[in-house]
Amino acid sequence: MAEEFQDIWAFLAESPLLGLTATLVAFLIGQTLWRRLGNAPLAHPVLIATALLIPFLLLTGTDYDTYFEGAQFIHFLLGPATVALAVPLFDQLPRIRALLLPITVSVVAGSLAAALSAVWVGAALGASRETLLSLAPKSVTSPIAMGIAERLGGLPSLTAGLVLITGALGCLMAPLVFRLLRIRDEAARGLALGLSAHGFGTVQAFSTSAAAGAFAGLGLGLAGLVTAFLLPVVLPWLASVGG
């Protein structure tokens, strides 16, 4: 019996099926818990799923490459999903046209502020070069952030983790920041949430109002584009700081 079990495990451990199924199961558990906990940002399904999968891999002695052989089928869809962001962005076109100047100024300034302040603080506290390059795109939605990190020479999977933490942090900090600065405009709140806390922020903005949610989606999409285009230009100039 024990021997049979070992044979079965040996098969499963090598097969892509296990990594793929485990990812889906962990995500479904995460989603269920998240709903039960009233969509709290700290209980985001991705955070729960990751927190379940890492100990699972460590306990079963499965290395990341073996896991990824199965999980890559899910991971591959990030590429087309990034391209798909063009559709919700296009839906926001009337808003972009109506408020072109304030949107452009706030998104460009906000995106640069997010990336540069992270790199500056990280550098000042002695983080390594790879860490800094992985930190730079962390406000941006994960698929774009990982692509940026890869192109810059950072570590895409470290960036993926930092992006998730940033999303949860942004949701927790936003009410305080808005109160201190007396930001009452729903659109301004939404845009800031989407820009600085990507998908997490967008969910939170939608929970206050549809208008805030729409501007959050806009912030998420534009921040991704702007950061992807500006960071490669701005970052080499920062290298003197990050050295």
Added chain:
Amino acid sequence: MLLGLTLLLGFQLLGEVIARLFGLPLPGPVIGLALLFATLIAFGRVPTGLRTAAEGLLRHLALLLIPAGVGILLHLPRLQEDAVAIAAALVVSTAVALAVTAALFQWRWLRRDRGTPPGDDRG
């Protein structure tokens, strides 16, 4: 749906080719996103099949992030080493990004060109 998925992959492919052809420091899918956005603006509407495929993928975007998120496993030593720097950088930059974006967007001067701003900032 199938047409939509083909379009998404096609634009991604185009983005990857352009990135490599011109040696651009941009991720291929982001170039694909920009090209598709431009195409949609020129075309004027989203074809139904494309919308179905795009919204289907984006509805499950969170799931797609997990394999990469688990990869943080490979960087646990680095995370420990740079823990303070990373934590400080995340907290500070998130607050700065929220403040800069919201404050600038709410700034009336920027909205002069379009009359009254939306929202409820007291008249």
